[in-house]
Amino acid sequence: MKYFNMDEKINDLLAENGAFFAFTEQQYNDGALPGVEYKRLYAGMLCPSDNVKTVIDGLDSLSAEKIQFELANNTVKAMIWDALANYECQITGNYGDAMEALKMYGITETDIKTEWPAYYQNCIDNDYF
Numbered sequence: 001m002k003y004f005n006m007d008e009k010i011n012d013l014l015a016e017n018g019a020f021f022a023f024t025e026q027q028y029n030d031g032a033l034p035g036v037e038y039k040r041l042y043a044g045m046l047c048p049s050d051n052v053k054t055v056i057d058g059l060d061s062l063s064a065e066k067i068q069f070e071l072a073n074n075t076v077k078a079m080i081w082d083a084l085a086n087y088e089c090q091i092t093g094n095y096g097d098a099m100e101a102l103k104m105y106g107i108t109e110t111d112i113k114t115e116w117p118a119y120y121q122n123c124i125d126n127d128y129f
Contacts, residue, residue: 001082002073004066013058019047067104076107080115081122090123 014020020031021044028046032038038046047055070079083098084090095112102112123129 001078002070004069006062006066009062010059013055013062014045014047017047017051017055017058019045019051019055021045063104071105076111077115079105080107080112081119084112084116084119085128090120090128 018033018036019041020027022028022031023044031046033048037049039049039052041047041052041055074082079102080098083101084095087095087097087101089095089098095116099109099112
């Protein structure tokens with residue numbers, strides 16, 4: 001499975017726009033610039049108010065780029081099996097979390113149901129429990 005590495009691109013986007021993560025007052029004080037108004041976005045991310053749209057649009061663009069890269073470089077089967085393994089669906093016996101994660105790729109429950117028996121048998125054969 002080929003993955004799109006977003007870490008560096010996200011870090012660059014945030015740095016270019018003065019956004020940073022802070023979970024404590026000390027982290028805020030270390031990252032905030034005097035006189036700049038910040039908005040809280042996601043999971044502790046703070047962004048200068050003037051750059052919020054740029055950061056959100058940039059994150060959306062990177063997400064779309066990731067989806068296109070992974071669809072172009074992987075088979076649907078590989079993506080399904082990867083998600084099933086990631087969410088340890090063979091242990092829970094439920095592929096709902098994997099299905100939710102694969103929606104953004106246009107992969108349907110029917111696609112997953114088609115792969116599920118072979119994936120599960122592979123887990124049995126290789127003792128992935």
